[in-house]
Amino acid sequence: MSEYHNPVMLSECIEGLDIKSDGVYVDVTFGGGGHSQEILKNLSANGQLFGFDQDDDAKANADQIENRSFTFVQANFRYLRKYLKLHGITQVDGILADLGVSSHQFNTPGRGFSTRFDGPLDMRMDTSQDLSAKEVLNEYEESSLHKIFGQYGEVKNAKTLANAIVNARGQRSIDTIGEFLDAIRKLAPRGRENKYFAQVFQAIRIEVNEELKALEEFLVQSTEVLKENGRLVVMSYHSLEDRMVKNYINKGKFYGEVEKDLFGNQLKPLRSITRKPVIASENEINENNRARSAKLRIAEKI
Incomplete structure (x- = not known):
């Protein structure tokens, strides 16, 4: 244990x-x-x-x-x-x-909680629930994403981030952690990338699990x-x-x-x-x- x-x-x-x-x-x-x-x-x-x-x-x-x-x-x-x-x-x-x-949840790639691994965009603490990180990123309106990143992640460029996600998913569905990080990597402050991604993931996780x-x-x-x-x-x-x-x-x-x-x-x-x-x-x-x-x-x- x-x-x-x-x-x-x-x-x-x-x-x-x-x-x-x-x-x-x-x-x-x-x-x-x-x-x-x-x-x-x-x-x-x-x-x-x-x-x-x-x-x-x-x-x-x-x-x-x-x-x-x-x-x-x-x-x-x-x-x-x-x-x-x-x-x-x-x-x-x-x-x-x-x-x-x-x-354990952070260290299990299939759970999708950590930026250290590629894997599914999940983040559900209760794996029987329907809403996962994938649905949030691919289906939420831009204004909702903006609000989530601003309130739950305290991300400073939350509006720009929300817009980048909507543009990326317009090309193709964002299905994995790797695809998501590729879509937003250029928005992360240089030298503080890990902290930025942690804030972004925190915001999504809080939304997924209420x-x-x-x-x-x-x-x-x-x-x-x-x-x-x-x-x-x-x-x-x-x-x-x-x-x-x-x-x-x-x-x-x-x-x-x-x-x-x-x-x-x-x-x-x-x-x-x-x-x-x-x-x-x-x-x-x-x-x-x-x-x-x-x-x-x-x-x-x-």
Whole structure:
């Protein structure tokens, strides 16, 4: 499982959950199971852990865990409340989310998440869904592509990029990563090509998987199912996700200022445990390059 994904800030995540041995916990991004297995070490026979993941490969990892305290749920975390209820759970003691793409997904050419390999334009975390990166690039209107690259990738030349894609697909369908990179290569700033392509791929991936919408739905539901003093531990890897998590923890909403009651008391469901986001140590970053962009935020249900 460690070959699937090396869990980032493992000890910090476990410490943040403040695990009770007989508590009920949820790892909503099971992946390779690294965080889940560490949570299970801290649970007694009376404790429970639910692992969520929509990926078939993650399910294969979950099938290797033989622990009566563990239950795997093959679903997107945006359906957290629904599936917990199906298992008779309405309140939990802690929730962990390690957002983004697993190392395994990045390192599998057929999944289409990485610019390092040629392969199909896929990027689906749930391989049973219809929409893939190929449909986005070949069928979306130019204005929609412009919006996606600007908002989700924060690409500075998003309009020019959208126009280049529409012109390229007018000649022939863009079916592979190689064909896509060839179509946009001249637009990448010299010396910063890899960062540019990463931003472009991030934007497409977020659109394909509705990542920000799913995150918003998950965060709202997490506060509904957390017990009083229950912990929410969320690790993000880019500013769009981190901003959403920060705003929801600090303000109880994603945009605007925190609301107050008639007495001036803030109306929000969480209080932040970490004044600033926790970042990985220099040693961990040296051992696991993915940790360099990770930001960990910990909150407690009021």
